[in-house]
Amino acid sequence: DADVTQTPRNRITKTGKRIMLECSQTKGHDRMYWYRQDPGLGLRLIYYSFDVKDINKGEISDGYSVSRQAQAKFSLSLESAIPNQTALYFCATSDPSSGRADEQFFGPGTRLTVL
Amino acid sequence: AQSVTQPDIHITVSEGASLELRCNYSYGATPYLFWYVQSPGQGLQLLLKYFSGDTLVQGIKGFEAEFKRSQSSFNLRKPSVHWSDAAEYFCAVGDGGYQKVTFGTGTKLQVIP
Numbered sequence: 123d124a125d126v127t128q129t130p131r132n133r134i135t136k137t138g139k140r141i142m143l144e145c146s147q148t149k150g151h152d153r154m155y156w157y158r159q160d161p162g163l164g165l166r167l168i169y170y171s172f173d174v175k176d177i178n179k180g181e182i183s184d185g186y187s188v189s190r191q192a193q194a195k196f197s198l199s200l201e202s203a204i205p206n207q208t209a210l211y212f213c214a215t216s217d218p219s220s221g222r223a224d225e226q227f228f229g230p231g232t233r234l235t236v237l
Numbered sequence: 238a239q240s241v242t243q244p245d246i247h248i249t250v251s252e253g254a255s256l257e258l259r260c261n262y263s264y265g266a267t268p269y270l271f272w273y274v275q276s277p278g279q280g281l282q283l284l285l286k287y288f289s290g291d292t293l294v295q296g297i298k299g300f301e302a303e304f305k306r307s308q309s310s311f312n313l314r315k316p317s318v319h320w321s322d323a324a325e326y327f328c329a330v331g332d333g334g335y336q337k338v339t340f341g342t343g344t345k346l347q348v349i350p
Contacts, residue, residue: 162342164341164342164343165281224271224331224338225283225286225331226338228281231279
């Protein structure tokens with residue numbers, strides 16, 4: 123079984139709809155991240171969480187919100203989706219106690235299309 | 238602020254040829270450096286990483302990378318490319334535990350027979 127899972131894998135929605143993307147992990151890592159990937163722009167950090175009570179904005183958080191329901195679950199919401207939020211979204215985890223804190227483990231991605 | 242530059246957006250190589258993907262970084266202290274690979278429709282998989290020590294690091298799938306502090310580079314190499322290596326490759330720099338990892342814009346590798 124995959125260590126980091128994302129649901130759904132693909133989603134098509136309409137402008138103005140509320141969308142939630144979910145991420146679950148079985149790695150036991152405290153730290154979780156949401157990125158979006160756009161062609162030619164690489165990965166950009168949306169939000170990150172160091173533990174259940176610690177949530178931080180990344181470089182492109184406008185239009186997004188997150189919820190860390192448990193150590194293993196980190197959800198990303200688009201309150202009112204717009205077409206320029208069409209992208210590939212990745213969840214990732216990391217483990218500072220491993221001594222290799224920066225190494226991140228990625229889920230398979232969610233392809234979101236906003237019409 | 239840290240940054241990563243991958244100057245080549247697209248590279249095409251023949252199967253069996255050698256490969257070098259370029260990565261330049263900007264960071265004030267000793268960087269944590271990574272190469273990830275993303276196969277079509279897949280997430281990112283770590284190929285290799287450099288934290289300290291030997292500047293030539295070996296990774297999975299026959300890849301290696303060399304950290305050159307004087308050139309602020311961390312280029313990825315493979316002596317003989319296989320068709321299955323066709324993918325997008327991302328270089329990344331981390332800030333040593335504060336969890337700010339910055340990714341480059343990626344290099345898409347095409348392998349021709």
